[in-house]
Amino acid sequence: MLLLASSGLFSPAHRSPAHRSARRAHPSLLGSDDQFLYGAFALHDSVMEERVAEAEAVASEATRQREALLSEVAELRSRLDAAERRSAALEETLTTQSRHGAALEVELASATRSLEAQRTAIAEANIALEQQRASALRSQVALEQERGAADKASAQLAVERAALAHSAAQRSHPDVGIPADPAARAEGARLAEARAAVEREVEEAVARRRAEEQERRV
Numbered sequence: 001m002l003l004l005a006s007s008g009l010f011s012p013a014h015r016s017p018a019h020r021s022a023r024r025a026h027p028s029l030l031g032s033d034d035q036f037l038y039g040a041f042a043l044h045d046s047v048m049e050e051r052v053a054e055a056e057a058v059a060s061e062a063t064r065q066r067e068a069l070l071s072e073v074a075e076l077r078s079r080l081d082a083a084e085r086r087s088a089a090l091e092e093t094l095t096t097q098s099r100h101g102a103a104l105e106v107e108l109a110s111a112t113r114s115l116e117a118q119r120t121a122i123a124e125a126n127i128a129l130e131q132q133r134a135s136a137l138r139s140q141v142a143l144e145q146e147r148g149a150a151d152k153a154s155a156q157l158a159v160e161r162a163a164l165a166h167s168a169a170q171r172s173h174p175d176v177g178i179p180a181d182p183a184a185r186a187e188g189a190r191l192a193e194a195r196a197a198v199e200r201e202v203e204e205a206v207a208r209r210r211a212e213e214q215e216r217r218v
Helices: 002-007 017-025 032-172 182-217
Strands: none
Touching: 032 182
């Protein structure tokens, strides 16, 4: 050990790659007493260089794989970001469509309610119209009845007017018929009262008919 230490083989200069190359190229640099150690150290240096080369190759491959993995991770992150953006856009579109669908449902419900209200109003209007038609028909029937009664009263009034005229002619011209007497005058008064009553009935019937026609117009 003292020989090895004194030879300076473990000094930094001897451990440098340049000195190892120099020792392999020029073994005469060593003394004769350490020729054996030169061979051992040369073998050790060769093995270590191979291991260092292998380690460097492994490190280089690991670096390459790491860079490839980093590139792949970056690509995956980019794809993930794009997928997240597409997902957000789809969610926004879905939300918009959902709001639009909800608005359409509300509008449809409102239109349905309006349609039902219109149908109800039409049905009520039809019922009111039928009632008005029935009332008008009843009024027309009553008017026809009153018109018939008025016609009958007019005919009766015409007969009574003719009788009254005949009686008046008899009173004015006794030579035409039987001379006037108290009974004839009483009959004339009765006929006059009957005529007045019939005229009142006719006027009342005409007034009722006018009032009903006015109500029907309203």
